[in-house]
Amino acid sequence: MSTAVWRKSSYTNGDGGDCVEVVDDLPGIVPVRDSKDPHGPALLFPATAWSAFVTAVKDTGLPGV
Numbered sequence: 001m002s003t004a005v006w007r008k009s010s011y012t013n014g015d016g017g018d019c020v021e022v023v024d025d026l027p028g029i030v031p032v033r034d035s036k037d038p039h040g041p042a043l044l045f046p047a048t049a050w051s052a053f054v055t056a057v058k059d060t061g062l063p064g065v
Helices: 047-058
Strands: 020-024 029-034 043-046
Touching: 029 047, 043 047
Parallel strands: none
Antiparallel strands: 020 029, 029 043
16 A cells, blocks of 8 residues: 555545545555545445445535535
């Protein structure tokens, strides 16, 4: 994971807190980490599960999601 290219959520606040980072280009898995702790652990999700989660969150219609 040390060479992975992390992408920060587009919903991050102005000071860089309260967000997650993901790696998009790994086959079959999506690593997710806390942007405030870039050297901390990453959670690994199956790509299909991550996609379903993102879709479900977007479908809630909550502001800022």
